[in-house]
Amino acid sequence: MIRLEHITKEFSSKNKKITAVNDVSLHIKKGEIYGIIGFSGAGKSTLVRCINLLEIPTAGRVYFENKELTSAGEKELRTARQKMGMIFQQFNLLEQRSVLENICYPLEIEKMPKKERTARAKELLELVDMEEKANAYPSRLSGGQKQRTAIARALATNPEVLLCDEATSALDPIATRSILALLKKINEMLGVTIIIISHEMQVVEQICDRVAVMSNGMIQESGEVKEVFLNPKSKTARQLILPDKDEAGLDAGRVYRQMLIELPEDEEKKNLVREFFRRNKIYFKEGENGA
């Protein structure tokens, strides 16, 4: 579905050259939820912007449905972008337009007649559970409601892919959970391929099928979320899974992971364990593991 081949992106300011993305190759399959995780400054936002060419890679190729976007003309690129929705950390809604009008925007771009536009927008409002806010303006919405609107807007043109750039990072835990559930629903119901950029392991762990761990513009490791989560090989992955860097912390990490595997398929209990460990930053001494 999406193939990145040796993508490199350099930014040059006056006397410095910064390599934000360094020779990254990725293959994202149709219908999956793919996570790209890393600390801030790792280059993940730049990488995701290379997918729809909001950033033009310095080197490398981007393929979308077997078409090379990096060599596409402007018109082709715009058509491709209409098949790739994108949502952002700061929502980026049009502030002078109501929720309904925001959702209509991409359809106006496509020159869909007004009646059809409104009908389609109403369908989407229902999908994201925002019907009663149709005529509200973004300034009156909560963060979660803004992101729901943004999701509806991104889905208006029936895209194949949804790019999420830190889509839950500005939200509280409850809103985060409901947005992630919504993304999962969209993935299952509509078969939309989703790419999620995040610095929170929790986000990736909750809905992603596969994950790539990024730091310094490079992919440190990638694979099934379960694999990476249970057996992190790179330093970055270990730091992300359990923020405490010292030995004791890593031991706690092992316990924590084991508990999660051993727990039955009970999301609520698992979440409790997660919360508990994270809140208390619990340390285990050698030998006390499994206690």
Added chain:
Amino acid sequence: MNQQMMELLADGIRETLYMTIVSTIIAYLAGIPLGVISFVTDKQGICKNRAVHFTVGIFINLVRSMPFLILLVAIIPFTRLLVGTTIGSTATIVPLVVAAAPYVARMVESSLKEVNPGVIEAAMSMGSSRFQIIYKVLLPEAKPSLLAGVLISMATILGYSAMAGFVGGGGLGAIAINYGYYRYQTDIMLITVALLVLIVQLFQEVGMRIVSRTDRRR
């Protein structure tokens, strides 16, 4: 104050309003495209183009740095060519527009700079063309700020129009100069000044009310 004086002042108000409003409209017709071009060709703009940005910038600064009274006299031949005369309110509109358009362009540009770059990025991610971004995103999103700019521009143009009274322009400025200054009629001078203040106040008050009513951010 006699009947004649009242009529004179009423004419003055009419002429001043005519000059100010028509000049503002034409100045915006020229200033909006100029401001948009300057904005979109800037470094972070959607049609980055250094040469165009630089040229437009030079042109704007050139006209902006010229004192209005000098500009007024300097473009007399151009005014005559365009309207056939150099006196009266219609003739004054020409230098007013020439002076105000670059000013308006800068106002427009700074309003556009207030638009959240993230929103522009989102519009691009949805496959908008540059032209669509300008008229569906940039201008509508900047609308409250643009309208507030119109009010400021109007007050400035009104001030300029009064200055034009010195070189044969019409309106309240001309009355203040011809009666208040040359004929030492201090009362006329004071009345015209008071009227000018009143007009500016009125524009500002009514205008700001419209601005805050149309702004969806609050």
